Amino acid sequence: MFLAPAAVLLLVFFMHPTLQTIWWSFHGGIGLEPSRFVGADNYVRLLTGDPLFLNLEVWPPSGALVNNLLWLALFTLSPLGLGLSIAVLADGVRYERTLKAVIFLPMVISATAASVIFRFVYSPDPTIGILNAVLGALFPWLEPVPWLGRRSVVNFALIGAAVWIWTGLATTVLSAAYKALDREVLEAANVDGAGPWRTFWRVALPMLAGPIAFVAIALVINGLKMLELVLVMTAGGPRGASRIIGFTVYWEMFNNSRAGYGSAVAVVMLLLLVPVIAVQLRRVGREER
Amino acid sequence: MSLAPPRMAPLLHRLAGMTRRGAVHATLLLVGAVWLVPTLGLFVTSWRPSADVAASGWWTALPGGTFTAGNYREVLTVRGFEISLLNSVLIALPATLLPIVFAAPAAYALAWHRFRGRRFAFLAVVALLVVPLQLTWVPILKLFNLLGLTGSFVGIWLAHTAFGLPFAIFLLHDFMAELPGAVFESARIDGASELRLFLTIVLPLSTPALASLAIFQFVWVWNDLINALIFLQDRGKYPLTAAIQGLLSSYGSEWHLLAAGSFVSMSVPLLVFVALQRHFIRGLTAGAVKG
Numbered sequence A: 001m002f003l004a005p006a007a008v009l010l011l012v013f014f015m016h017p018t019l020q021t022i023w024w025s026f027h028g029g030i031g032l033e034p035s036r037f038v039g040a041d042n043y044v045r046l047l048t049g050d051p052l053f054l055n056l057e058v059w060p061p062s063g064a065l066v067n068n069l070l071w072l073a074l075f076t077l078s079p080l081g082l083g084l085s086i087a088v089l090a091d092g093v094r095y096e097r098t099l100k101a102v103i104f105l106p107m108v109i110s111a112t113a114a115s116v117i118f119r120f121v122y123s124p125d126p127t128i129g130i131l132n133a134v135l136g137a138l139f140p141w142l143e144p145v146p147w148l149g150r151r152s153v154v155n156f157a158l159i160g161a162a163v164w165i166w167t168g169l170a171t172t173v174l175s176a177a178y179k180a181l182d183r184e185v186l187e188a189a190n191v192d193g194a195g196p197w198r199t200f201w202r203v204a205l206p207m208l209a210g211p212i213a214f215v216a217i218a219l220v221i222n223g224l225k226m227l228e229l230v231l232v233m234t235a236g237g238p239r240g241a242s243r244i245i246g247f248t249v250y251w252e253m254f255n256n257s258r259a260g261y262g263s264a265v266a267v268v269m270l271l272l273l274v275p276v277i278a279v280q281l282r283r284v285g286r287e288e289r
Numbered sequence B: 001m002s003l004a005p006p007r008m009a010p011l012l013h014r015l016a017g018m019t020r021r022g023a024v025h026a027t028l029l030l031v032g033a034v035w036l037v038p039t040l041g042l043f044v045t046s047w048r049p050s051a052d053v054a055a056s057g058w059w060t061a062l063p064g065g066t067f068t069a070g071n072y073r074e075v076l077t078v079r080g081f082e083i084s085l086l087n088s089v090l091i092a093l094p095a096t097l098l099p100i101v102f103a104a105p106a107a108y109a110l111a112w113h114r115f116r117g118r119r120f121a122f123l124a125v126v127a128l129l130v131v132p133l134q135l136t137w138v139p140i141l142k143l144f145n146l147l148g149l150t151g152s153f154v155g156i157w158l159a160h161t162a163f164g165l166p167f168a169i170f171l172l173h174d175f176m177a178e179l180p181g182a183v184f185e186s187a188r189i190d191g192a193s194e195l196r197l198f199l200t201i202v203l204p205l206s207t208p209a210l211a212s213l214a215i216f217q218f219v220w221v222w223n224d225l226i227n228a229l230i231f232l233q234d235r236g237k238y239p240l241t242a243a244i245q246g247l248l249s250s251y252g253s254e255w256h257l258l259a260a261g262s263f264v265s266m267s268v269p270l271l272v273f274v275a276l277q278r279h280f281i282r283g284l285t286a287g288a289v290k291g
Helices: A004-024 A041-048 A064-089 A096-108 A111-122 A130-138 A154-180 A183-207 A209-225 A228-233 A245-255 A259-288 B004-046 B050-055 B070-078 B081-112 B118-130 B137-147 B153-176 B181-189 B194-205 B207-223 B226-231 B240-250 B255-275 B277-290
Strands: none
Touching: A004 A259, A004 B081, A004 B118, A004 B137, A004 B153, A041 A259, A064 A096, A064 A154, A064 A209, A064 A245, A064 B004, A096 A154, A096 B004, A096 B255, A096 B277, A111 A130, A111 A154, A111 A228, A111 B004, A111 B207, A111 B240, A111 B255, A130 B004, A154 A209, A154 A228, A154 B004, A154 B277, A183 A209, A209 A245, A209 A259, A228 A245, A228 B240, A245 A259, A245 B137, A245 B226, A259 B118, A259 B137, B004 B255, B050 B255, B070 B081, B070 B255, B081 B118, B081 B153, B081 B194, B081 B207, B081 B240, B081 B255, B118 B153, B137 B226, B153 B207, B153 B226, B153 B277, B181 B194, B194 B207, B207 B255, B207 B277, B226 B240, B240 B255, B255 B277
8 A cells, every 4th residue: 555654654753642742731740751630720821820921911911922923923924025025126137036046045044054143143242243233333322232132122033033034935936926927917907007006906916815825824834833943042031031832832841841731832832723724724625626 | 498398307207217226226235135144144254263253243354354264174073063964964864765755655646546535634634734743742752762762863764754744745746646647547558557657657757846855855854953852862963953052052152163063054955055946946935834
């Protein structure tokens, strides 16, 4: 049978572990073997008693869940907006290929290397951090900002690095789609007096809905699973300010040795991804038949 | 005097056009700079002596700075990146080949064999594409502990193979489903067995998809940090990514070594990218939903 080897691997490494993790999310204890059944305690604590995961006592609310919502918004919209603008503006420019290759480059390297790159960029050390050097040259009265060391900006700094990585995907996909658009339709709209701006919004953009949805889904999935970038750049710090869900799972499981608690966070993560899975199944199911 | 207005209008129009084009170019060049400068900074730093790195910004070194290969020598030989480089290769090659070996027959069966539950099986693969690895780590690690696979290359090969399977099956299925079925039919009529058909007709016809998949999977494994940390747990077996992370947490301010070490790790995917750009972008784009 052609399917059996793959099926066995998927059962042993995906299906069974996922079910086991769901089961363990109702258990407590230290170490890899969560032994004590605690019912829904982990979930209750996660949502009401863990300020690093969700803190509604302060304004604005904070914690990994809130950070991740911010990620979802900014990390999805920024690469889409940038990618679309670059795709349209660079269309037909002489150096278009080079520019798109440069923007795609960060997609090629590891999150670890990208993290090192941005630890350089963001460094408050005057001989290392070019961002502070540029800001200091433009506005001499500014003090160097410890972008990764200040609780109020660290989350945005991490999202900035992630946008730098993922804009290449959006640019590549949307540029290819834009070039494939029917030029005659666009020109007809232009001739009808719609103007380039209106033509773009009313005619081109709706025709790009499919590729935009593809990129958006990819970004949502990656925004929810994001982990290595946070681990290498800040390890969730300072004092938990840059934690997000994917990171919290790893940290609770392997750094704090609380496999049961970490499993509960993982299940929350899965629940947040269920709508995405549903959308994917519908998209693929439609194509299939 | 009366001639001036008609001559002015096109001139103004052209001026406005030039300004607009100028603004577009300026924007695009600024974007290009923002995307290039961070990596360029790391690259320049990796060639500067450590004393210079501490004394002045890399952006002041471009004209007339001193450059040396010493950082690369030190990070490779003294800090053990030589071994990590070897580990990265030893991990990535089997972890690229194995998922393809498992996925190709499965993708073919899902695309061309009629059996009950076929559609369900395929949709299950699509769903698994999105399921985060976070849900699998602890149970797999416990299984590996039981089997003595923790800290072994066999363990991490198996993990990467399984983690790569959903996307591999998905990509190959998409491609194989478009192959001409008439060819398979005539091969069957000629008495070819299913296995023969698969090996001599389906696989060769699928070469473009296999190439894209291999490149994607290779780069994915090469760039992986987290699975290496979880399943290897042994500095002697760590790939480059984990070695960089180790360097970062123990010697946070050795910027010159960090830069050189990172570039050793980045050079391989960068070379693959430059050499095989089209396959690379196709594979990476299709795999973006894998996360």
